[in-house]
Amino acid sequence: xxxxxxxxxxxxxxxxxxxxxxxxxxxxxxxxxxxxxxxxxxxxxxxxxxxxxxxxxxxxxxxxxxxxxxxxxxxxxxxxxxxxxxxxxxxxxxxxxxxxxxxxxxxxxxxxxxxxxxxxxxxxxxxxxxxxxxxxxxxxxxxxxxxxxxxxxxxxxxxxxxxxxxxxxxxxxxxxxxxxxxxxxxxxxxxxxxxxxxxxxxxxxxxxxxxxxxxxxxxxxxxxxxxxxxxxxxxxxxxxxxxxxxxxxxxxxxxxxxxxxxxxxxxxxxxxxxxxxxxxxxxxxxxxxxxxxxxxxxxxxxxxxxxxxxxxxxxxxxxxxxxxxxxxxxxxxxxxxxxxxxxxxxxxxxxxxxxxxxxxxxxxxxxxxxxxxxxxxxxxxxxxxxxxxxxxxxx
Numbered sequence: 001x002x003x004x005x006x007x008x009x010x011x012x013x014x015x016x017x018x019x020x021x022x023x024x025x026x027x028x029x030x031x032x033x034x035x036x037x038x039x040x041x042x043x044x045x046x047x048x049x050x051x052x053x054x055x056x057x058x059x060x061x062x063x064x065x066x067x068x069x070x071x072x073x074x075x076x077x078x079x080x081x082x083x084x085x086x087x088x089x090x091x092x093x094x095x096x097x098x099x100x101x102x103x104x105x106x107x108x109x110x111x112x113x114x115x116x117x118x119x120x121x122x123x124x125x126x127x128x129x130x131x132x133x134x135x136x137x138x139x140x141x142x143x144x145x146x147x148x149x150x151x152x153x154x155x156x157x158x159x160x161x162x163x164x165x166x167x168x169x170x171x172x173x174x175x176x177x178x179x180x181x182x183x184x185x186x187x188x189x190x191x192x193x194x195x196x197x198x199x200x201x202x203x204x205x206x207x208x209x210x211x212x213x214x215x216x217x218x219x220x221x222x223x224x225x226x227x228x229x230x231x232x233x234x235x236x237x238x239x240x241x242x243x244x245x246x247x248x249x250x251x252x253x254x255x256x257x258x259x260x261x262x263x264x265x266x267x268x269x270x271x272x273x274x275x276x277x278x279x280x281x282x283x284x285x286x287x288x289x290x291x292x293x294x295x296x297x298x299x300x301x302x303x304x305x306x307x308x309x310x311x312x313x314x315x316x317x318x319x320x321x322x323x324x325x326x327x328x329x330x331x332x333x334x335x336x337x338x339x340x341x342x343x344x345x346x347x348x349x350x351x352x353x354x355x356x357x358x359x360x361x362x363x364x365x366x367x368x369x370x371x372x373x374x375x376x377x378x379x380x381x382x383x384x385x386x387x388x389x390x391x392x393x394x395x
Contacts, residue, residue, distance in 0.1 A: 165241025252282025
């Protein structure tokens with residue numbers, strides 16, 4: 001059985017380091033031009049270079065998204081941009097437009113991956129793109145397990161499958177709701193996530209009595225129970241969505257799927273509820289199986305905006321540790337206080353809890369409560385911790 005690559009999102013250099021440290025084999029990120037996240041979560045070339053150097057020092061990979069829908073003006077700088085990525089040593093680019101695909105022969109060192117935006121749903125389409133120099137297909141998210149297996153078994157190139165994160169309401173993400181409602185082009189990096197807004201039914205200007213508020217969005221994908229099958233069928237890469245998600249989300253989701261994949265490959269798979277419960281610590285939206293079991297029904301839509309949502313309890317990330325004092329320097333991310341029961345988690349995977357008894361500000365003054373986002377603090381921890389370890393508040 002082939003060990004699949006675990007591919008994680010990186011919205012900035014901090015999240016890139018976290019994703020790789022918590023178990024990703026590779027990360028994908030967006031450059032300032034040509035990315036479907038061009039308004040946020042973007043990397044200038046110097047940051048891409050820094051990220052590539054860090055990843056390669058760990059023996060891991062970096063892919064850059066060049067997956068916007070191109071217009072005439074976009075073609076002018078495409079070759080120069082790809083040349084720059086090639087010079088930096090980027091391992092691959094994720095592309096949508098045939099104009100970008102046509103650059104494969106000019107950049108033979110970089111691996112070109114075809115984005116899910118191209119909606120590849122059958123083997124003949126895979127064979128077509130393989131002839132253009134594409135080395136990996138990111139399959140459409142609208143395929144069920146049987147369809148994925150059939151394609152992977154016959155594919156002449158690698159296949160990548162999404163396993164976790166946001167699911168677009170439109171086919172393979174090709175949506176125009178944002179364009180129509182906000183003037184922001186979803187296929188050129190400006191998605192306003194209009195499908196997740198809350199809507200109500202009206203007649204004229206009057207709300208319809210008894211008609212509940214609703215959204216048009218889908219639940220996030222969660223594929224824990226499908227990982228053994230995806231590994232067995234030989235999928236080359238398992239992809240997590242979420243370049244705009246928090247460091248805590250990235251660390252939690254990556255670490256759980258890392259453990260799950262390793263357990264599958266080693267033949268020591270635990271009860272799937274174990275992995276589900278660990279994932280729930282980092283979720284920020286309800287989840288479902290996507291299309292893996294077939295066409296989703298109404299229960300997989302976020303139709304009730306008032307439904308309970310998973311809680312988040314991420315409070316701090318470690319910047320350093322002084323063993324002589326037993327104090328960690330941390331960057332605060334959510335409110336916490338003296339007396340709170342905290343949980344420490346790290347790439348090692350062990351979860352340990354302790355009661356916070358000493359909390360100080362940057363000047364060393366004792367404080368009772370941390371309430372200023374990203375304030376640098378010092379806190380007592382009963383054991384050594386490492387940079388990029390995290391703390392959660394136990395409810």
